[in-house]
Amino acid sequence: xxxxxxxxxxxxxxxxxxxxxxxxxxxxxxxxxxxxxxxxxxxxxxxxxxxxxxxxxxxxxxxxxxxxxxxxxxxxxxxxxxxxxxxxxxxxxxxxxxxxxxxxxxxxxxxxxxxxxxxxxxxxxxxxxxxxxxxxxxxxxxxxxxxxxxxxxxxxxxxxxxxxxxxxxxxxxxxxxxxxxxxxxxxxxxxxxxxxxxxxxxxxxxxxxxxxxxxxxxxxxxxxxxxxxxxxxxxxxxxxxxxxxxxxxxxxxxxxxxxxxxxxxxxxxxxxxxxxxxxxxxxxxxxxxxxxxxxxxxxxxxxxxxxxxxxxxxxxxxxxx
Amino acid sequence: xxxxxxxxxxxxxxxxxxxxxxxxxxxxxxxxxxxxxxxxxxxxxxxxxxxxxxxxxxxxxxxxxxxxxxxxxxxxxxxxxxxxxxxxxxxxxxxxxxxxxxxxxxxxxxxxxxxxxxxxxxxxxxxxxxxxxxxxxxxxxxxxxxxxxxxxxxxxxxxxxxxxxxxxxxxxxxxxxxxxxxxxxxxxxxxxxxxxxxxxxxxxxxxxxxxxxxxxxxxxxxxxxxxxxxxxxxxxxxxxxxxxxxxxxxxxxxxxxxxxxxxxxxxxxxxxxxxxxxxxxxxxxxxxxxxxxxxxxxxxxxxxxxxxxxxxxxxxxxxxxxxxxxxxxxxxxxxxxxxxxxxxxxxx
Ligand code: FES
Numbered sequence: 001x002x003x004x005x006x007x008x009x010x011x012x013x014x015x016x017x018x019x020x021x022x023x024x025x026x027x028x029x030x031x032x033x034x035x036x037x038x039x040x041x042x043x044x045x046x047x048x049x050x051x052x053x054x055x056x057x058x059x060x061x062x063x064x065x066x067x068x069x070x071x072x073x074x075x076x077x078x079x080x081x082x083x084x085x086x087x088x089x090x091x092x093x094x095x096x097x098x099x100x101x102x103x104x105x106x107x108x109x110x111x112x113x114x115x116x117x118x119x120x121x122x123x124x125x126x127x128x129x130x131x132x133x134x135x136x137x138x139x140x141x142x143x144x145x146x147x148x149x150x151x152x153x154x155x156x157x158x159x160x161x162x163x164x165x166x167x168x169x170x171x172x173x174x175x176x177x178x179x180x181x182x183x184x185x186x187x188x189x190x191x192x193x194x195x196x197x198x199x200x201x202x203x204x205x206x207x208x209x210x211x212x213x214x215x216x217x218x219x220x221x222x223x224x225x226x227x228x229x230x231x232x233x234x235x236x237x238x239x240x241x242x243x244x245x246x247x248x249x250x251x252x253x254x255x256x257x258x259x260x261x262x263x264x265x266x267x268x269x270x271x272x273x274x275x276x277x278x279x280x281x282x283x284x285x286x287x288x289x290x291x292x293x294x295x296x297x298x299x300x301x302x303x304x305x306x307x308x309x310x311x312x313x314x315x316x317x318x319x320x321x
Numbered sequence: 322x323x324x325x326x327x328x329x330x331x332x333x334x335x336x337x338x339x340x341x342x343x344x345x346x347x348x349x350x351x352x353x354x355x356x357x358x359x360x361x362x363x364x365x366x367x368x369x370x371x372x373x374x375x376x377x378x379x380x381x382x383x384x385x386x387x388x389x390x391x392x393x394x395x396x397x398x399x400x401x402x403x404x405x406x407x408x409x410x411x412x413x414x415x416x417x418x419x420x421x422x423x424x425x426x427x428x429x430x431x432x433x434x435x436x437x438x439x440x441x442x443x444x445x446x447x448x449x450x451x452x453x454x455x456x457x458x459x460x461x462x463x464x465x466x467x468x469x470x471x472x473x474x475x476x477x478x479x480x481x482x483x484x485x486x487x488x489x490x491x492x493x494x495x496x497x498x499x500x501x502x503x504x505x506x507x508x509x510x511x512x513x514x515x516x517x518x519x520x521x522x523x524x525x526x527x528x529x530x531x532x533x534x535x536x537x538x539x540x541x542x543x544x545x546x547x548x549x550x551x552x553x554x555x556x557x558x559x560x561x562x563x564x565x566x567x568x569x570x571x572x573x574x575x576x577x578x579x580x581x582x583x584x585x586x587x588x589x590x591x592x593x594x595x596x597x598x599x600x601x602x603x604x605x606x607x608x609x610x611x612x613x614x615x616x617x618x619x620x621x622x623x624x625x626x627x628x629x630x631x632x633x634x635x636x637x638x639x640x641x642x643x644x645x646x647x648x649x650x651x652x653x654x655x656x657x658x659x660x661x662x663x664x665x666x667x668x669x
Contacts, residue, residue: 006539037595037596038539038595039595039596039597039598041598065595066596101538102538102539102540102541103595104538104539108483108484108598110408111408111409111411112407112408137457138457217485267536273536274532274535274536275536
């Protein structure tokens with residue numbers, strides 16, 4: 001059974017530009033009725049029919065998990081990227097019917113925590129909005145430190161400050177405001193858990209600083225979805241389905257499998273969950289790993305690849321698919 | 322589809338009985354004439370077979386009221402059979418919501434759920450319960466949320482918290498379990514509760530199973546059937562009580578085996594709880610005496626063949642190796658060697 005099969009039919013109820021780069025989309029169940037509840041930090045995979053190509057992009061749910069009437073996601077336009085965000089910005093209109101996955105949470109709160117310390121960078125704010133909703137229903141203790149480029153690009157910063165006074169702290173890059181991480185971590189009560197979502201540099205910085213200050217690994221949580229990287233086109237042989245397929249420059253290996261009717265498993269499509277792990281039978285060339293899943297030893301061994309983000313350069317690649 | 326509930330016991334005088342309808346819907350676990358151990362997880366989708374135990378998310382049958390009375394007795398003797406670590410309260414509410422919505426939808430003549438915002442009214446007619454409470458407010462229920470709803474739902478329940486890329490058995494209601502102990506396993510992770518640590522070559526299976534469960538998706542529950550043998554229709558075969566039930570195994574004869582020996586089937590399901598991201602693992606037990614099983618000719622033939630050909634180590638592992646020769650001798654009377662049809666259901 002391939003994962004990612006539990007789907008929801010939804011209708012776009014609202015498309016709302018938040019600022020120059022970010023637009024918010026609201027989905028309701030097509031034909032009415034409740035959507036499933038979810039837990040803060042969950043994402044959904046949105047299916048897009050983009051000119052003969054199916055794109056599936058994960059977006060964090062930012063609405064109140066207890067609100068079963070609608071889901072909301074925010075999409076940051078990436079002019080450089082492979083087009084998923086551009087499709088959302090340019091083609092998705094109110095009233096359109098779409099298919100999204102059931103919520104999946106790879107960034108859930110550790111409910112044992114005495115306090116939740118949230119660190120957001122840019123569009124990484126969205127899962128925290130849902131988590132703050134969830135915690136405020138159960139009187140959970142949290143603080144959010146949110147780093148934005150400029151006030152006008154700081155999506156939701158003002159609303160959040162108004163909604164959770166004293167708990168939301170905003171830092172503006174253009175005014176040289178920076179999170180003083182060491183001091184912040186040093187002053188947290190015992191039993192605090194740290195959550196970080198944002199650009200890769202920020203995530204690495206938080207993990208490294210926390211480790212240096214002696215925080216246990218289990219108390220630091222992060223989420224980073226990688227957009228699949230573009231790269232040289234390549235050819236793959238599939239041993240099980242007995243096919244030879246081409247992976248295009250702006251296509252991921254997973255997308256190429258799907259375009260060739262191979263039922264490949266996935267959940268996050270961002271190199272984080274491990275669901276798409278595939279065995280490499282033969283490799284004459286170089287596997288280019290972009291995922292967060294495989295260990296260094298596994299990469300060295302060269303027997304596994306994560307098709308949602310990773311690629312290949314060389315002569316022959318044979319996969320157990 | 323109103324159900325006639327039995328008044329019966331699962332201890333002392335053992336008045337437990339299956340009606341002819343209950344026998345016909347028994348989840349017979351063997352789809353062919355032999356059995357091999359496998360993890361055999363399949364999607365827990367509703368089976369369009371009216372009356373089957375796979376028809377609904379939570380099956381309610383004629384034993385419901387008496388099973389709940391038995392659970393109350395077990396808990397009165399040993400309250401530690403129900404435990405929930407403090408961070409699992411939200412998962413308990415998840416379960417309340419999931420079960421109440423499912424039962425009210427699937428058995429509208431037996432259960433009703435009326436919501437007015439967070440004020441919920443729950444009517445459980447078979448157990449004579451009519452409670453109004455505030456969702457997510459523990460002080461408005463007589464027990465914690467998991468205990469409250471699992472005192473009204475057949476089957477044992479384990480709630481598994483997901484964190485640090487592992488699963489932790491942090492809450493459960495375990496009163497009908499074949500041979501494991503919640504009090505021993507509470508707070509353990511996936512590898513610890515499968516201890517003694519699996520051998521290296523088995524480790525791969527455990528890692529794959531864990532990975533599968535960590536990625537279990539909301540809206541896509543899975544199920545499997547497991548089985549064992551129990552002498553007398555005893556629900557509570559826990560290690561804590563081995564001294565009480567262990568000796569019953571030595572009292573079987575050709576004359577009483579048909580009545581006393583029961584095939585015990587566990588319908589195990591796994592589903593993601595949406596609000597807490599925990600996993601719920603219900604283990605529902607069905608019992609059927611050998612006498613009742615052989616009343617279905619296909620099952621009589623097949624059970625004989627399965628038990629006869631089962632590898633030694635499996636009979637040993639399932640705890641009936643000593644009684645196996647007796648079982649085979651008795652069952653052979655019901656196997657004329659005729660072929661059997663595929664699948665678990667009786668021939669029409
Ligand atoms: S789909 Fe999650 S790692 Fe590839």
